[in-house]
Amino acid sequence: MLNRFQAWRERGWTQIDAAAYQHAWQRFGGSVATHPLVVERLAGLAQIPVRYLGWHQDGELKAAIPTWGRSLALSKDVLKRHGKKGLYDLGNAELILPIAADAQVPLRHHGRYLSELNQGRIATLKPQAESLAMARTPEDLSKKFRYNQRRELRLLEEAGGVVRPVADFTSAELADMYCDLFQRRWGFAATGAERMGEVIELLRELLIGSVIFLNDAPIAIQLVYRVEAPEWISVEYINGGVDPQTRDFSPGSVLSFLNTQSAWEHARALGKPLRFSFGRADREYKDRWCNPVPVFQV
Missing domain, CATH: 3.40.630.30 (Gcn5-related N-acetyltransferase (GNAT))
Incomplete structure (x- = not known):
């Protein structure tokens, strides 16, 4: 059952390595909470492995995401589920995912505080009631x-x-x-x-x-x-x-x-x-x- 849900979530995405994620971030940009160093080191502290996924178009990497199961990596909810609530504090950080300006990808992993900069690049965004300051x-x-x-x-x-x-x-x-x-x-x-x-x-x-x-x-x-x-x-x-x-x-x-x-x-x-x-x-x-x-x- 889990595999079926995972296959649905990752449809169109393929697994990539940390180096490819870093390359995408350096090319397309991101924020503190999606920075390769932050993701790698805090995930290492939490001892929860990151699964990196990439979206390719015409053989070229156009988007990349770091994931923890059905959520984006470093999620507070996942920490809580692993009994590690409050292990570190990133506040309610703005999430800018590394996605090319000419891409439009379906994101099916849970995430909150996704940036307005990703609007038009992620097809599945829903407005959130709160704002960022x-x-x-x-x-x-x-x-x-x-x-x-x-x-x-x-x-x-x-x-x-x-x-x-x-x-x-x-x-x-x-x-x-x-x-x-x-x-x-x-x-x-x-x-x-x-x-x-x-x-x-x-x-x-x-x-x-x-x-x-x-x-x-x-x-x-x-x-x-x-x-x-x-x-x-x-x-x-x-x-x-x-x-x-x-x-x-x-x-x-x-x-x-x-x-x-x-x-x-x-x-x-x-x-x-x-x-x-x-x-x-x-x-x-x-x-x-x-x-x-x-x-x-x-």
Whole structure:
């Protein structure tokens, strides 16, 4: 029975290897959550093998997908079914699958938060009720808003605040700071806290951003991953933690300003549009930074 369902799901697709998937991603683009390194390393951590599938047209690979059974790889539902719920945290990441602009493929594997960039390239997309929060361009933020962010940064620095790049710290140090500040901010443990150091180390080369210190203690940190596709930059802001005792300085807001501005500068230096996702458009603070964008599911 399972084989029959698998044959139906994979109709028109053929199994390919990880190298072919990587080639498709480098050619057609994707996002953080579909990046070959992210898929391979987090699937390895979960010990759930990935089955890569390709769609060929006239003998040429036009699309590729990483799968876990009947779902796209790294699915939260599959982790849960394997008793590994919360092993790692990718938030509600935007899924951009590597598909050629002139292809239209049927996707029959379950997936959520599929990008609007795949619209027209996947024949089976259905609109999803939720939206994703995508960071606005610096020019799309009001002058007053930008002035206030710079003022808050200045006040923080005048009080002895220091901004340090994540590159200054080991993965274990970043994990400790993140888990501690997350717990303090929200009152419960961060998703994936037990293996956080390991996950950060696995994805280390993709991690960007800064940590804010006050009186030699970390007071704000965010987990932000960035990948470069041929035609755009994909950035995924997973989650963050702040010390609530320092809320008068708005360190979380200051850090969002610093991390988004620096990502825009990097993308513009490369001449590529930026897709900086704050995950699901579900909190008021995201409205200040982001525009909601539609997403799809299968």
